[in-house]
Amino acid sequence: MSASYALRSVLIALLCICALRAQAAITCQVTSTGFTAVYSETIATANDTTGSYTVTCTRGLTSDPITFAYTLRANDGLNANAPPTNRAAATGGGANRINYELYRTAAGTGPWNNTTATAFAGTVNFGTTTTMSASDSKPFYARIPALQNVKAATFTDTVTMSLLNSVGTTVDTGTLAVSIINTTSCQFTTPPSTITFNYTSFQTTAATANTPYIVRCTTGVSYTPSLSATGGTLLNLTYTLALSNPATVTANGLPQAYTINGSIAAGLAGTCSSATCTSLPQSRTLTITY
Incomplete structure (x- = not known):
């Protein structure tokens, strides 16, 4: 009986050693x-x-x-x-x-x-x-x-x-x-271009011209367009500029289209020393504030 017990003890000890070695990984x-x-x-x-x-x-x-x-x-x-x-x-x-x-x-x-x-x-x-x-x-x-x-x-x-x-x-x-x-941002997806007036001295109706522009701003952003000047004089012809929507706008995240509208009143003489005259351009800045 004592020899059989000793053999089982050795086997148990060997099994325990193998189990410990298997845990390493x-x-x-x-x-x-x-x-x-x-x-x-x-x-x-x-x-x-x-x-x-x-x-x-x-x-x-x-x-x-x-x-x-x-x-x-x-x-x-x-x-x-x-x-x-x-x-x-x-x-x-x-x-x-x-x-x-x-x-x-x-x-x-x-x-x-x-x-x-x-x-x-x-x-x-x-x-x-x-x-x-x-x-x-x-x-x-x-x-x-x-x-x-x-x-x-x-x-x-x-x-x-x-x-x-x-x-x-x-x-x-x-x-x-x-x-x-x-981020909150705005951009011109289509910036404004040149407004060109065609005017004949003393014409009986006002001359009008415009340029479109498109703005895209982040959804929910409030923005306001403004012009650096709303008019000027070219060839002694006074013109005015106006925004189609000068009010504050709440952006919807999509492109939103507007125009800058220009006008010269009727009945003006202007200044021109030849049959046709072309003025030098004047620059105006459109600003989107948000």
């Missing part, structure tokens, strides 16, 4: 810088920016492998919609959201999503059997489509990254913070 974590972008909805080109992620791994024993192959997926964030799949939300949520997308190879190509085909693939290389910690970092790319009609606000989102080993098991998750600042 490579552990990994994923982190990201996220990205912050300053956006203006009046700019007609997409807003592109970059961020990065880092996979950091630690070997438990010197006998562990010196490489760790991984894939890294990214979900569609907290406000998913398709298409596009990613959206950042302003305080209060609702419809005031801004679309963006994440990419692996360049802004606009190689989507980074939550499938094997759209995941990053990489390897953490320790280099030597005595190196116990190593990391692998890669850039990612974000694109915010142009001309989105949203209010001026800071839009945020949180994307969850899933780190998988070579057999497809998730070994860690991390978050990627998104911050998109939509």
Whole structure:
């Protein structure tokens, strides 16, 4: 009986040693810088920016492998919609959201999503059997489509990254913070051009001319147009200028069209020493205040 008991004790001790050795493994974590972008909805080109992620791994024993192959997926964030799949939300949520997308190879190509085909693939290389910690970092790319009609606000989102080993098991998750600042802005999508009057001395009706212009401002912004001067004199002909809408306007985020209207009263002689005269131009400045 005593010999049999001793044998079982040895076997138990050996099994315990094997179990302890099996616990040693490579552990990994994923982190990201996220990205912050300053956006203006009046700019007609997409807003592109970059961020990065880092996979950091630690070997438990010197006998562990010196490489760790991984894939890294990214979900569609907290406000998913398709298409596009990613959206950042302003305080209060609702419809005031801004679309963006994440990419692996360049802004606009190689989507980074939550499938094997759209995941990053990489390897953490320790280099030597005595190196116990190593990391692998890669850039990612974000694109915010142009001309989105949203209010001026800071839009945020949180994307969850899933780190998988070579057999497809998730070994860690991390978050990627998104911050998109939509600035208050206005622009002339069509600036005013030259107003040209054609006038004949002592004509019986007023001469009129105009030039259109188009303004686009961030949704909800109040803006007011004004002219540096509302008239002048050319060839001894007095003209006046007036805005089609001189009042303060609340922008809707879309192009809004107006005109600058000019007029010369009837019955004026003017000054001209030949059959036809052309004056030098005068400059006037149209200002949008917001």
